[in-house]
Amino acid sequence: MDDQADADRSTAPVDPERVGQAETGHRARRTFAIISHPDAGKTTLTEKLLLAGGAIEMAGAVRSKGDGRRAKSDWMDIEKSRGISVTSSVMTFEKNGITFNLLDTPGHSDFSEDTYRTLTAVDSAIMVIDAAKGIETQTRKLFEICRLRDIPIVTFVNKIDREGRDPFELLDEIEEMLALSVAPVVWPVGQGGQFKGCYDLASNDFLAAGRTRDVTHTEGLDDPALAALIPADIHAPFRDAASLASEGYADFDPVAYRQGHLTPVIFGSALQNFAVDRLLDLIAAHAPSPRPQPSDKGPIDPDGDRVSGFVFKVQANMDPKHRDRVAFVRFCSGHFKRGMKLDHVRSGKALAVSNPIYFFAQERARTEEAFAGDVIGIPNHGTLRVGDTLSEGESFRFTGLPAFAPEVLRRVRLEDSMKLKQLRRALDDLAEEGLVQVFRPSIGSTWIVGVVGPLQLDVLASRIAAEYKADVTFEPVTSSVARWIRSDSESALAAFIKENITHVARDRDERPVFLCRDDWDLRFTMERNKDIIFDATREIVGQ
Known part of the structure; x- marks a missing residue:
């Protein structure tokens, strides 16, 4: 303002x-x-x-x-x-x-x-x-x-x-x-x-x-x-x-x-x-009306004529009967009208928004328009992800959405092996929501889930059972600390992954993640590998 x-x-x-x-x-x-x-x-x-x-x-x-x-x-x-x-x-x-x-x-x-x-x-x-x-x-x-x-x-x-x-x-x-x-x-x-x-x-x-x-x-x-x-x-x-x-x-x-x-x-x-x-x-x-939002090209002014917005949340199964997935989009500029085609910056493709909805908790109603500051839902089948930017003919990305390294790690145990397909779908959907982070170890075929606290595990098991009809339990793992790893040197990162292959997993975006026993183990590894950056947080930017 x-x-x-x-x-x-x-x-x-x-x-x-x-x-x-x-x-x-x-x-x-x-x-x-x-x-x-x-x-x-x-x-x-x-x-x-x-x-x-x-x-x-x-x-x-x-x-x-x-x-x-x-x-x-x-x-x-x-x-x-x-x-x-x-x-x-x-x-x-x-x-x-x-x-x-x-x-x-x-x-x-x-x-x-x-x-x-x-x-x-x-x-x-x-x-x-x-x-x-x-x-x-x-x-x-x-x-x-x-x-x-x-x-x-x-x-x-x-x-x-x-x-x-x-x-x-x-x-x-x-x-x-x-x-x-x-x-x-x-x-x-x-x-x-x-x-x-x-x-x-x-x-x-x-x-x-x-x-x-x-x-x-x-x-x-x-x-x-x-x-x-x-x-x-x-x-x-x-x-x-x-x-x-x-x-x-x-x-x-x-x-x-x-x-x-x-x-x-x-x-x-x-x-x-x-x-x-x-x-x-x-x-x-x-209270303020919509304020400028940060992007990689500078603040986006709400007074701007062109429509723009970002996905800050994805919710699966808001309507369990339809197995839907809804992206929550906060508009940041322009005057959106139903049926508009917006650029999906991450994919480079046009997205026709033909069925935008307003929310009232689980209830919803179709809307014809939206302005900066409004939050709408866009039903989709996995096209939109947290951090994605939608724009009207401009190429930039909104910034500032955080992701945090989990504090609790557990191995997923499926009670009925015939429900493997349902479990895979459940973990993918719920990881997309941000309820859980899913890691696939470089060696082994089981999934490891990461959460902030134990109540998330209760919710995860409850939702997998209710929405995907699969029963799971969670088992302890030897690792308690996870960090995303990167390096300015591709060869140094490749060498580190090869040397520590039993402790390296991949997240759902194929980013390498280092799993270690405790904080002491992490500090020891960091001291020995100065070329490797161990991230406890990262920014989610659609790319």
Whole structure:
């Protein structure tokens, strides 16, 4: 977004209807992710945002036990059974002229690679913090990824209706641990058993708890009308705390927020649907519209006339009845229309996009057009892969999608040898998704799979059984460390592979991978082979 557009968005109370009327095309897009530690309430917040946006009529509670109605964004059987998100999902909805593309990400650290790739496709993020726990490990890791990509963040302090930590303590923790200025926007009126609602410090609206959910506009914290709505023993400490919060922390500055220097903070409750509408209104009014995306030819401006986009995710079997494969494409420039032919840069061939779809978790609908910032699905039979670039007559490649060396290695054991074909298809499909990395040893006929954490193995076995009708188990291997290997000298690389052939495998793209016993073994090998580069990460670029 240009400087003038930044300046045009004021710090006045949000009027979401005026925002939608003032912006069209890609400037009316808000593409954002939600990041959090597991159990902070991310999936519940996702559903309540959909409710606030009018995308669903009734939100269902996310439960860890029982047969309660599951969240809209959790659609796999294993997600429904465990009450966790293990894959990214996309939900597109509109409100007051703004198109929201909400990318829900796995909170569990075992699925961090999927989350990292999803964060390459968003322009802003909501960071969910449990009011009782503060900033947790996974939240901090994901925040650092956002910081590296200059992704602005709105903070939602969740579960304020339960007993938790002091709000000032939480604000100070954000400032100290994340080196980020905070600007309280919505403040709690009471907490835990004394929770009476929330107060919007910008609009001076009091959002009352209770069945009626009355919203009362006041003239400020000292308005007698506000005091009449809150019990005296709660009103006085609330007024003092809210005044101190307004004076002791930074004012909300939309430009500083979009530059990543400041986070507006909203205290609320996703489960009770408190302040969620204020969160969505803030995203509509102040979150950035599509930003320039990095490529090997320089940043691609969203104002550009020619259509371009990149594949950040591939999902197999979203509809098990049709064995489909859908590529998730984030558009970065231009005005896409159904039926357009786009250049598939990796293959050099033209791709006719005749059946593009919008997502609502597992549900889908065909779309006629898309702008920069939009995420669409393109059904295909393996043509599109993560990292691929689509463009309208230009040859460049988007950059910045990461791949990480796995931390857990296991050998795949097929229970029924007659299902070998199904297993091969399953591993190929699920590796393409990024759920697992598959290695074929230079010597031997078995597959080795690599994952970030053990929960991925559970999901892998569950999906192979459910979607490909093959039962597998995983056995330990002598190796625990994997590194991609390369060298500026082809002869040096060939000699290393020949000398270490029993420890070299190939990934699905035929890149050589060195498998070793442990970190000590890796360091020893690196010391003896200065000409070889051992990569723990690599960039996925369609080529």
